[in-house]
């Protein structure tokens with residue numbers, strides 16, 4: 005979508021800035037961006053307080069943000085309220101303009117620094133095998149353990165010079181890892197396996213409820229669980245985790261097909277109805293519906309409920 009001027013683009017931009025970073029006293033282009041990222045508190049539009057004015061910054065480019073309309077009562081959600089970048093400050097920001105070729109880097113050093121700063125992640129793959137002693141989903145969220153593992157050096161075509169690639173350290177990660185600190189991760193750039201572009205996680209997510217066809221390659225999909233159905237009582241039987249689906253393209257439903265044993269370890273059971281789940285996989289036709297199946301251990305996770313607002 006083009007970033008023109010006027011109300012239309014403002015609405016588009018505002019939809020993408022789910023939260024601002026609040027840090028009183030921090031000054032744009034004077035103080036360290038690392039400090040802002042580490043100490044700024046994410047504030048949703050609905051959480052805005054009048055005294056935050058002037059201390060809110062963009063989670064991507066750190067530019068000062070304003071909340072519109074300004075005059076509305078502090079706690080009033082106001083359905084049409086939104087955050088926008090200060091008009092008189094120019095920044096190159098993926099939330100202002102979505103570029104078809106994704107984020108490009110001037111040099112290998114610049115890209116390597118972005119990785120060190122936690123703004124860019126090169127994903128070599130998702131963890132395939134189940135750990136010897138898998139942790140239950142609920143237990144994992146209460147820990148600060150990092151699930152990422154170092155991978156190989158990868159050659160990625162994210163140079164500003166056409167046709168050039170950079171050699172950068174890649175990670176083995178998990179969808180569960182993406183879901184932890186989901187609010188931070190949304191505004192990082194990711195290069196997923198085989199991808200030619202560095203995209204904001206926000207722009208990589210696909211809402212499966214409005215899908216109308218299978219996919220050729222893996223997608224990072226999300227959906228809300230509506231029901232659970234088991235094909236049998238054996239732990240090795242397949243569980244169908246059904247997701248909210250608008251029956252586009254003539255398909256009746258959308259399921260994640262997963263072995264019951266693994267489903268339980270991921271807390272994908274009756275207790276998860278109403279929650280959002282994320283997966284990384286290929287969407288295929290399955291009977292009268294669409295489905296993802298054969299997901300590896302690291303390719304599926306429930307989203308902690310506190311992040312629901314980021315997907316609605």
Ligand SMILES: [Zn+2]
Pocket residue numbers: 062063064065066067089095097098099100
């Ligand atoms: Zn920005």
